Amino acid sequence: MHEMGIAMQIIEIAVASIPADLKNAQVKRVNIKVGKLAAVVPESLHFCFQIAAQDTPLGDAELNIEEIPLKIKCTDCNVEWTALDPVFICRRCNGGSVKMLSGRELDITSIEVED
Amino acid sequence: MLAFMYKNQRYFHHNDFQKPHHSHDRGGGSVGGKNRGTREIKIVRRVLDVNDTIAHQNRELFREKGVFVINVMSSPGSGKTAILVKTLSQITPKIRCAVIVGDICTSNDADRLAGSGAPVVQVNTDAFGGDCHLAAHVIKTAADNFNLDEIDLLIVENIGNLVCPAEFDMGENLRIVVLSVTEGEDKPLKYPLMFRVCDAALLNKIDLLPHLDYDRETAVQNILKVNPQMPVFEISAKTEEGFESWISWLTQKLHG
Known part of the structure; x- marks a missing residue:
């Protein structure tokens, strides 16, 4: 939303x-990471990016979204797993003392600029 | 009642706050590796780090002033305002409260909350369909309306939405999610981030249970699947059933 x-x-x-020596260059690609649990819908983000990038150095840039899986670790029995559903109960010991290893990312990792 | 409009100030340019911490390298390996004639510039920063920076500043300010802040979130119509009206009537004036209430339009909620005697600031994100959440900079500006030295508890009633507010830290101490029994039992599984980032859940409108085919057990189980250690308070803002344990939990956190 x-x-x-x-x-x-x-x-x-x-x-x-964009580095100063490439001030007028076009950005070809923007690489970002979006976690599975982040409140972001990749399709909507692509759509909005296209519109918002118009008339900027990113007008022709591709938004490359790497989706990061939801990984959970049980702090009691140390088992780690990749969750396909948002269930934070330990698969092995049924405990609820878990932490999220990945899945909340919303990071910009790099841009690729015309040289 | 204090009121002000938040006019689409949107997001700040990150240079306004801090130097960008990215490196520009012509590193042989990464250049041209993906696209001939392009240079890859590593950045590695959170897209929302401007918000996170302001949230951190807010948190420091509130800690310094001894103000405890809670962020109350839910879908529209779950009863946030009614819960807060009843909560305020039970804890004021012993606990000195202030409220920031976010809505896209209208000051209706602020009018209802102002009856408690607590100072209320209404934040309207836009007159015609604005932002879907309150962000840290909005709280920073809104908090300027209060004398923080005279406040123990600042309650932020977020915009009704189970998606976006979960993503934006405001500098609060606690996050509370409200779910009402007129919504689906599977809401926690549909909006897991919200239920994951919150510290307590209020299951509201339980006075309506006799009239509904609502499986409260399943609803609670679904909350606990997403957040197994989260306290769940079953309450009715209408009858005040369950308020004793909710208020006692809240005041314990406040004094703890």
Whole structure:
């Protein structure tokens, strides 16, 4: 629902990261990581990105989204697993003392700029 | 009642707050590896780190001033305002409270909450369908309306939405999610991030249970699947059933 705001934020960070010696260059690709549990719908983000990128150095850029799986670790019995459902109960000991190893990412990792 | 409008100030440019911490390298391996004639610039930062930075500043300010902050979230119509009206009537004036209430439009909720005598700030994100959540910078601005030295508990009633508010830290101490028995029992599984990031759940409108085919056991189990250690309080804002344990939990956290 807030993908437009996220897209605008990505574009701001990307534009600010273009090196000074490539000031007029076009950004070809933006690489981001989105966790499975992040409240972001990749399709909506692609759509918003396309619109928000118009008239910026990212006008022709591709938004490359790497989806990060939800990985959980039980802090009691130390078992780790990749969860396909949002269930945070330990698979082995049924305990509820777990931590999320990955799945909440919403990170911009790099941009690829025309050289 | 204090009121102000939040006019689409949206997101700050990150240079306004901190130097970008990315590196620009022409590193042989990564250049041209993916696309000929392109240079890859590593960045590695959270997309929402401007929000996170302000949230951190808010948290520091509130800690310094001795203000405990709770962020109350739910879908629209689950009874957040009614719960807060009843909660305020039970804890004020012993606990000095203030409220920030977020809505896309109208000041109806602020009007209801102002009856408690607590200072209330209404934040409207946009007159015609604005932001779907409150972000840290909005709380920072809204909190300027209060004398924080005279507040023990700041309650933020977020915009009715089970998706977006979960993603935005505001600098709060506790997050509370409200689910009502007129919604589906599977809401926690449909909106797991919300139930995962919260510290307590209020299952509201239990006075309606005799009239509904609602399986409260399943609802509670679904909350606990997503967040096995989360306390769940079954309450009715109408009859105040269950309020004793909710209020005692809240005040214990406040004084703890």
